[in-house]
Amino acid sequence: MASHSGAAEASENARSATLERCLIVLRDAKHDSEQFAALLLVTKAVKAGDIDSRTRRRIFDAVGFTFPNRLLASREPPAGCPEHVFQALGLTLLACFCTDPELAGHSQILNKIPTFNNILASPSDPDDGSRSSMIDDVYQCLGAVLATPRGPKELVSQGTVSALCQAYLNRSYGCDRALELLVGLLAIAETKCWQRATPDLMAVLSRLSEEFHRAEDMTKFQLCDVLPHFVSPSLLLTRNQQSSASLCNLYRGLVSILSSKLSQSQRDPALKLAACLTQACGSEWIPAERAGSKFLALLVNLACVEVRLSLEELDPADVDEKQEVVTACYSLIELGILECMREEKPRLREAQKLQLVRIMEEAFGAVIHYLRQVGEQKLRDPFIFASVRILSAWLAEETSSLKQEICDLLPFLIHYAKTLFQEEDKARSLSQHAAELSSPQGSLWPRDALRFLLPGLCHLTAEDGPREILISVGAPALLCQYFLHQWELLASDPHAAALPDSTEISLQTSCGIFLNLVVTAPELVRRDKCFSSLMDVLLKSLPALLLQKDRLVLAANIATLGLMMARILGSSPALQGTPPAQDFFEAAICFLSQAHVARVDLASQGSAVAVSPAYEEAWADLRELWFLGMQAFASCVPLFPWLPPAVLRSRWLDDLLRLLGQAAPSSVDLELVTALQGVLLELARASQQCRDAIALQQGRELANLYGMAALEQCLCEQ
Secondary structure, X not given: OHHHHHHHHHHHHHHHHHHHHHHHHHHHOOOHHHHHHHHHHHHHHHHHOXXXXXXXXXXHHHHOOHHHHHHHXXXXXXXXXXXXXXXXXXXXXXXXXHOOHHHHOOHHHHOOHHHHHHHHHOOOOOOOHHHHHHHHHXXXXXXXXXXXXXXXXXXXXXXHHHHXXXXXXXXXXXXXXXXXXXXXXXXXXXXXXXXXXXHXXXXXXXXXXXXXXXXXXHHHHHHHHHHHHHOOOHHHXXXXXXXXXXXXXXXXXXXXXXXXXXXXXXXXXXXXXXXXXXXXXXXXXXXXXXXXXXXXXXXXXXXXXXXXXXXXXXXXXXXXXXXXXXXXHHHHHHHHHHHHHOOOOOOOOHHXXXXXXXXXXXXXXXXXXXXXXXXXXXXXXXXXXHHHHHHHHHHHHOOOOOHHHHHHHXXXXXXXXXXXXXXXXXXXXXXXXXXXXXXXXXXXXXXXXXHHHHHHHHHHOOOHHHHHHHHHOOHHHHHHHHHHHHHHHHHHOXXXXXXXXXXXXXXXXXXXXXXXXXXXXXXXXXXXXXXXXXXXXXXXXXHHHHOOHHHHHHHHHHHHHHHHHHHHOOOOHHHOOOHHHHHHXXXXXXXXXXXEEEEEEOOOOEEEEEEOHHHHOOHHHHHHHHHHHHHHHHXXXXXXXXXXXXXXXXXXXXXXXXXXXXXXXXXXXXXXXXHHHHHHHHHHHHOXXXXXXXXXXXXXXXXXXXXXXXXXXXXXXX
8 A cells, every 4th residue: 555655656746847847848948849849748747637726827827828829729730740739739728727717717718719619519529539638628618617707698698508509419529518518507697598599409408308208217317407407488489399399298208207106306306397397388388188187287286295295294494405396396386276267278177176276275284384483584585485475376366265374374474574675675775776766677676575465465455354463463554665665666767668567566456455445444544644655645646647558457546546545534634625636636537537438339320338449458457446436536526625626627527418418328337327426416416516517418307317316306406
């Protein structure tokens, strides 16, 4: 053993001495031939074993980038030398330099990326040792560049993604390294990679998915870890024969795995791949026929079982090791929720839906059980956010099950959402985020838990028990703050077409929650100051919002909520004929008055009342709000003496009576007649001028014609 150790030490000393002499020659050489000879020995020493950072730096100080650049540019090798000898030497030096992270990010390395790409793209003979050595050096350089801050961007912009794809597809020497680098690039810059090299990446995915489908050994499970990096929304955007075949192969491969008895180490990567496909393609990767329906049910079932096993049976500390696969299962469960709710072209039979709802209910019981154990120190854990998000998706659709468990968890959910919101609020300053507020990126923050909770809260605030809990833990004040924040985002640039839909949807859903509170807890609205602040925002926001025709549904929500709140806050100074109050009611009149028009009825050849073209497309979302708004407006008329004159100035009264005069009474349904009578009656009672205006337009006759008995009696008493 001692003699072996001594021999190794002697060999190392000899190599160091040789390297030292070569470095001196490189430094002092007067001719290229001397430098070339010394360089051959240096590269031989470099390849013979690792060199320390000090020696590497000495080599760089001796030759810099100038000499490797000359070698790479040289095309005529010395007599008797291999064709690529100069390139090979230059690449060996660059590979040596790239082991230093500082040098790997140097512009002289980055500008060699096209050279590296060309070498990978050139045909190679696997028996050509020098050529293989060059490719090894190229992969070492590319790997080092990838690890630098600027590297990924430079590699993508200079075409390395396509070069690596071709190297893998051609089964060139080192193709496994090409695949490793592709995985690394996609992990860092997925979107940019797909933008620059969609056809090439689709070709790689096609090859990998085919291997995945056909493999019958451990390769199948290994590919489960690789494939998620190549699954992109581009699969649906570029739907063609190739992408369809890839999805089909992925589906078949996963059916083969998940229909078998597996160990946890084999099942987990498969579930993560299925989740990745679901995030990219929804359920489109699963065939719609019976076999696909059966697999979809199996997939959701497996995900629910995994969630229960992980969150119910493990200690909270042990759950940390399972977070990645449980988060993947959350995506599959969310798919299950969507498919169970789907009515048009359902993929699941009713019996399957009922079974899955029961299984998902058990999984959500486990999620609730886990969240109830979460301490303050774990509130910033992304897995907690993922758990709250999936529970929110369930609450948005199903609040009848696990009712008591959900009620018990509500204080935690509000505390959690409030903590994240307040932390973000502190971090957000006007100076830092002024630009972001007018951009899509400024509308969301990574942990906006309230955005996901809103639909569930809309259901829960309509129920007595959950509503009382939410009020007791301060949810209304938090929701008001959140609404004001979301409105600031929208108002900062009202013409920003790129603003995410989630901002507008969040505002609409918040209005739904507030409407529930206004109807069921009016005393809360009167006493809680947050609603006065909300009223101020509503008064100022509606006039500008109505000008944006593409946001009519949001305008309807704000108009109706403002009118409903005005009935309760009638004594508020803000509503006593102030300019904001007058502007709001003028805008509300505009919204209410433009909903219906007289239209020729082809069947009767007469006129009929119909929804106006501007409202027709969104009427399913507007209808209930419009009727509620009419009822609230009528209730506001006796509260604000300045309101009837505003109605007269707007000409709404004249237009409404003219509409009734033009249409056939049979074309106006009872609900609409009741809504119109409510407004006309309150105006007639509150204002002599309004009564006169109604009388001038044959109001008494119209009231009799349409069966508006209360209005007719009021006008007769005049």
